[in-house]
Amino acid sequence: MDIKELKGVGDKTAEMFNRLSVYTVDDLVGLYPRDYDVYEEPVFINELNDEYVGNVVSIEAVVAGRPDVFRKGKLSIITVNIRDINGGTLKCKWYNMPYLSSSLKMGMRYIFRARLAQEKNKSFLFEQPQMYTIAKYNELMGSMQPIYPLTKGLTNNAVTKAIKQALDIYSGTLRKEFIPMHIRGRYELAEHNYAVNTIHFPQSFEEYALARKRLAFEEFFLFVLAVRSLKNSNERLPNGFVIQHDIRTQEFMGKLPFELTGAQQRAFDEIKENMVSDKLMSRLIQGDVGSGKTIVAVLALMNTAFAGYQGAMMVPTEVLAKQQYESTVALFDKLDIKLNVSLLTGSMTAAQKRAEYEKIASGEADIIIGTHALIQEKVEYKNLALVITDEQHRFGVNQRKELAGKGIAPPHILVMSATPIPRTLAIIVYGDLDISVIDELPANRLPIKNCVVDESYRETAYKFITSQVDAGRQVYIICPMVEESENMDAENVVDYTAKLKEVLPANIRTAYLHGKMKAKEKNEIMSSYAVGEIDVLVSTTVIEVGVNVPNATVMMVENAERFGLAQLHQLRGRVGRGEHQSYCIFMSGNKSKKTKERLEILNKTNDGFKIAEEDLKLRGPGDFFGVRQSGEMDFGIADIYTDSRVLKIAADSAQEVLDDDPFFEKEDNRYLAEKVAVYTRKCMEKINL
Ligand code: ADP
Ligand code: MG
Numbered sequence: 177m178d179i180k181e182l183k184g185v186g187d188k189t190a191e192m193f194n195r196l197s198v199y200t201v202d203d204l205v206g207l208y209p210r211d212y213d214v215y216e217e218p219v220f221i222n223e224l225n226d227e228y229v230g231n232v233v234s235i236e237a238v239v240a241g242r243p244d245v246f247r248k249g250k251l252s253i254i255t256v257n258i259r260d261i262n263g264g265t266l267k268c269k270w271y272n273m274p275y276l277s278s279s280l281k282m283g284m285r286y287i288f289r290a291r292l293a294q295e296k297n298k299s300f301l302f303e304q305p306q307m308y309t310i311a312k313y314n315e316l317m318g319s320m321q322p323i324y325p326l327t328k329g330l331t332n333n334a335v336t337k338a339i340k341q342a343l344d345i346y347s348g349t350l351r352k353e354f355i356p357m358h359i360r361g362r363y364e365l366a367e368h369n370y371a372v373n374t375i376h377f378p379q380s381f382e383e384y385a386l387a388r389k390r391l392a393f394e395e396f397f398l399f400v401l402a403v404r405s406l407k408n409s410n411e412r413l414p415n416g417f418v419i420q421h422d423i424r425t426q427e428f429m430g431k432l433p434f435e436l437t438g439a440q441q442r443a444f445d446e447i448k449e450n451m452v453s454d455k456l457m458s459r460l461i462q463g464d465v466g467s468g469k470t471i472v473a474v475l476a477l478m479n480t481a482f483a484g485y486q487g488a489m490m491v492p493t494e495v496l497a498k499q500q501y502e503s504t505v506a507l508f509d510k511l512d513i514k515l516n517v518s519l520l521t522g523s524m525t526a527a528q529k530r531a532e533y534e535k536i537a538s539g540e541a542d543i544i545i546g547t548h549a550l551i552q553e554k555v556e557y558k559n560l561a562l563v564i565t566d567e568q569h570r571f572g573v574n575q576r577k578e579l580a581g582k583g584i585a586p587p588h589i590l591v592m593s594a595t596p597i598p599r600t601l602a603i604i605v606y607g608d609l610d611i612s613v614i615d616e617l618p619a620n621r622l623p624i625k626n627c628v629v630d631e632s633y634r635e636t637a638y639k640f641i642t643s644q645v646d647a648g649r650q651v652y653i654i655c656p657m658v659e660e661s662e663n664m665d666a667e668n669v670v671d672y673t674a675k676l677k678e679v680l681p682a683n684i685r686t687a688y689l690h691g692k693m694k695a696k697e698k699n700e701i702m703s704s705y706a707v708g709e710i711d712v713l714v715s716t717t718v719i720e721v722g723v724n725v726p727n728a729t730v731m732m733v734e735n736a737e738r739f740g741l742a743q744l745h746q747l748r749g750r751v752g753r754g755e756h757q758s759y760c761i762f763m764s765g766n767k768s769k770k771t772k773e774r775l776e777i778l779n780k781t782n783d784g785f786k787i788a789e790e791d792l793k794l795r796g797p798g799d800f801f802g803v804r805q806s807g808e809m810d811f812g813i814a815d816i817y818t819d820s821r822v823l824k825i826a827a828d829s830a831q832e833v834l835d836d837d838p839f840f841e842k843e844d845n846r847y848l849a850e851k852v853a854v855y856t857r858k859c860m861e862k863i864n865l
Contacts, residue, residue, distance in 0.1 A: 177201040182341050184334070192330040193338075201342045207335070208375050208391070208813050209322035212384070215313065218287055221264025224300055230737075230766025234289040235302075236310070240265055243280045256280050258288060258302075267295075268302040279307065287313040320378045339376055347373075354848045355397065359829045366390040375813070389822060392814035396826035398855040399811070400604060404834055405852065416585040417561035419451040422482035424513070425475055431511045432471070439463070439616035440472050446612045447476050447590065451562075457588035460606050462595070463614030464783075465749025466621070469592045470724070472614070473564050474504060476590060481515045481542035485561035488544040490551070492566075494521045494695040495702040496723060500566070501545045502703070503724070520546035520555070523695035529554075564590040594746065601820060604827040624752040626760045628736070628775040630767050637732060637761050638679055644730050644759075645684050645711045651730040652750055653714045655688075672734075673714045680712070689715040717747065726754030736762035737771045741791040742817060744778060770794070789817075 179201055180190045198204050218234040237258035244255045254270045254277055268288060270276055290305035308316070324335040350369050359365070366374070371390035378384035429436065436444070443461050450457035463469045473489060480487035491497050501519040508515060518532050518541035529549075535541040539558035544550060591609060602611055629637065641651050653676070655669045673688040680686065687710045689701050704710050706725050731751045736744060744762065752758035762775050777790045816823060833845065840849035 177345070179204055179338070179342075182338055184341075185338055189330070189334065189338075192327050195327045196325060196330075201345060204339060204342045205346060205372055206812065207324060207339070210325050211323040212320040212378070213323055214320055215289075215316040215318065217317070218313075220262050221258075221260050221266050222262055224264075224266075224292065226294075227768040228292045229294050229300075230291060230764075231768065232289065232291050234287050234313070235260060235266065236285070236287050237261075237266070238285045239280050239282050241282060243277045245274060245277055254280070266300055266302055268305050270304055273304075285310065318380075320381070320384060322376055343373055343376065352847050354851050355394065355829075356833065356844070356848075359832070363393065363825050363829070364389075365393055368394070388813065391812075392819045392822045393826050393829075395811050395814045396819070396823045397830055398852055400827045400830035401833070401848075401852045402856040403605075404830060405856070413456045413586050415451075415454050415456050415588075417451075417456075417480075417483075417485055417588060419479050419483045419485070419561065419588075421448050422479050424482055425478045428478065428511055428513060429475065434618060434620070436471070437468065437614070437616045437618055439614040440468055443612035443614055444472050444475055446610070447472070448479070450610070451476075451479070451588060456586060457562075457590065458609050459590050460602065460609040460611045461590065461592045461614060462602060462611060463592075464617070465594045465746055466617060466753050467594075467614040468618055469594075469614060470500065470503075470566070473566065473590065473592060474507070476562060476564065477543045478513070478515065480562040480588075483561070485559050486536070486539065486542060486544065486557055487562035487564070488546070488550050488557075488560060489564040489566060491545070491547060493698075494523055494547055495698050496566070497521050497546050498699050498703060499706060499723065502706075504543070504545065515542040516540055517542070518544045518546075520544060520549045521695070522547055522549045523699070524549075560587050562588045562590065564592065566592045594749070595816075601816065601823060604823060605816065620755055621752060622755075622757050624748060624758045624760050626748070626762065626779050628762045628764060628772055628778075630764050634763070637763065638676075640759075640761075641712065641730055641732065642681060642684065648727075649729040649756060650705065650708065650710070650725060650727050651712045651732065652728055653712060654731070654733040654747055655690075655714055655716055669714055669716055676712070676714060684711050685709065686712045686714065689713060691716055717743070723750060724753055725750075727756070728753075729756045729758040730761065731759070732761040732763060734763050735765045736775055737764045737766055740817075741774065741777055741787045744775075745787050748778070791817075 177200055178190075179185050179193055179198060180187070182201065182204075185193070193199070193204070196207060198207055213232075216234060218236045219228075221235060221237070224233070235258070237260040240257040240259035242256075246253055252272055252274050254273065256268055257265045258268055259265045268290075286307040287310060288302060288305040288307055290302045293301045293303050295301050322332075322336060322339075324332055324339075326332060326335065346369070353360075353368050355365060355368070360367075366386045366389070368390070371387040371394075374383050374387035375391055378387060443463075447457065447459060450459060461469055461472060477487040477489065489500065491500060497519065498521070501517060505517050507513075508517065516535070518535055520529065520532050520536075524532070532541070532544075533555060536544055537556045537558060544557075549555070589609075591606070599611065599613075641653075644651060653672075655672045669688045669690045673686055677686050687701050687705070689698060693701075701710065701713070702723065705713050708727060728751050731748055733739065733744060733747055739747075748760045751760065760778075762778070764771050764775060774791060774794050777787055777794070780790070781787060814822065833848070836842075837845050840846070840852075
């Protein structure tokens with residue numbers, strides 16, 4: 177059923193929903209809240225202190241005077257003081273809401289609710305507070321109101337209404353349960369329909385937790401079943417491409433400006449062993465950011481090329497593809513390696529692509545680097561023997577099948593990932609891949625210096641950035657996230673950059689990058705940054721993966737408190753990649769001790785999984801809404817860190833089902849089999865963007 181069939185959803189609204197990948201009523205029901213608003217007990221004004229700044233608070237108070245209405249340029253501003261029962265007063269301020277003055281008569285009593293701000297003179301301020309009658313507030317208190325992912329023009333209210341309608345429709349036609357009853361019983365998993373309803377409108381935290389557990393289980397369960405069934409079809413393929421270690425690769429290694437770390441050497445040895453064995457390679461290289469996975473991949477590609485075959489490396493973004501391509505070509509030029517490297521990305525012109533297709537088909541291209549364009553229909557390889565997916569997720573192995581479908585013998589597969597997960601979980605998530613771990617950083621690295629600061633440090637931070645740029649270094653700034661909607665981040669980056677330009681010295685070259693920019697623009701910005709033509713790059717988290725600019729030494733993250741620590745750790749990995757001392761500045765928009773403590777975990781350890789674990793320990797229940805730990809492993813609601821226990825039981829359960837009925841032949845498992853098939857297809861679509 178199309179979402180347009182819902183009341184109040186016309187073409188225009190439907191289009192906005194489409195931007196959130198919601199097309200059908202079914203999709204809409206699957207649009208889970210990204211957070212919840214909890215209406216807490218009001219506090220007294222004289223209780224407020226620095227730690228409240230940046231947090232939402234409610235205050236019961238009366239309007240303590242006549243509102244002041246004035247204009248500032250295009251803005252109309254209202255301010256008024258409110259006073260509570262203890263006599264504390266607080267200034268409230270609204271922009272462009274002149275009609276409010278009629279509700280702000282002296283003596284009128286409301287609950288005012290806003291994020292607490294602080295003026296330059298340190299006094300507290302309520303900006304744009306919401307006002308509730310006492311009765312209405314009492315009704316809301318303790319409940320959890322869903323906050324949905326939004327897109328420009330779409331309000332939370334509109335989404336909430338549409339979802340209510342959708343759930344009503346569904347309550348008439350309950351969907352079938354597909355998790356076997358005995359498994360649900362054993363792990364106390366809620367029923368599917370209940371969980372879906374409750375995740376949207378939980379009445380309490382307990383209800384929410386129950387619903388979330390069920391839905392996370394469900395995702396992992398289907399995921400593991402999908403991976404395991406793929407595994408069965410991929411297992412133990414004979415090696416059609418025996419590739420020996422080449423003396424030229426060995427010589428190249430000797431001429432590199434650095435020596436491989438022990439861990440890199442081990443990973444490469446394991447690859448070499450796989451490639452000469454009688455079975456095809458299916459290997460995961462797991463190594464933290466900056467551990468040097470790329471060079472290992474390049475060595476494998478060289479051996480393949482010297483053996484007379486082609487090797488391809490697929491990366492998730494155009495920016496990264498271009499960068500990998502350029503650095504590989506430069507390295508080959510410098511060390512006199514006569515191999516032809518091709519680049520293939522979606523944004524190339526038709527003529528450019530055609531030229532590359534020809535080189536690939538004729539075998540002139542030895543190594544091909546690119547995005548998903550690499551496995552598009554029009555590409556024909558002469559003899560592709562190795563496919564590497566860098567910073568790519570779990571379905572790498574399945575792409576082998578796609579290539580096989582094009583009449584090509586199945587190649588060796590190497591998957592590289594920086595998602596730090598313990599081996600026990602990696603075995604589940606990566607299915608049938610053998611695992612090499614690069615658990616050692618190159619020796620020339622100076623540990624990154626971190627600091628957690630608040631707004632009052634901003635000026636100092638900008639001064640520091642200026643001094644680093646003067647010393648010839650480069651800087652990343654991760655822009656604040658927009659709370660209302662991730663899709664508004666783009667505008668935010670543009671605004672932030674404009675403001676930054678005003679405060680930084682004019683000679684500092686600033687640019688921005690965000691996900692909504694055209695691939696070509698992004699490539700241009702990233703290339704200029706890589707060659708040092710840009711000093712300060714303001715960006716959303718799009719630069720999170722893979723980018724390597726060793727001259728960049730400062731990473732400043734705005735609103736750091738809103739990120740999962742594991743994600744901050746990945747961001748931090750963009751600096752500290754060269755010989756210079758690097759710095760990470762986590763700017764927190766709130767001064768609470770807890771936030772500070774949480775961010776300080778990043779100082780204690782460099783192990784991404786430990787970081788995520790510590791983070792969980794420190795957060796209380798209900799404290800971790802909306803914070804995604806893993807950027808790379810993208811599930812709907814589940815998170816491999818936050819829900820690692822659920823992942824384990826889901827994997828055990830999936831195995832139990834498969835042991836009992838490996839090919840889903842039992843009547844009872846019919847519906848489950850359908851679900852798995854749909855899930856597998858969905859995942860495949862995701863990777864074929
Ligand atoms: P990642 O594992 O995050 O993909 P990269 O492969 O991009 O890391 O490597 C990060 C940087 O470290 C690159 O500039 C690379 O040239 C350098 N590097 C890789 N291996 C070594 C090594 N053994 N010694 C010194 N530097 C290295
Ligand atoms: Mg990398």
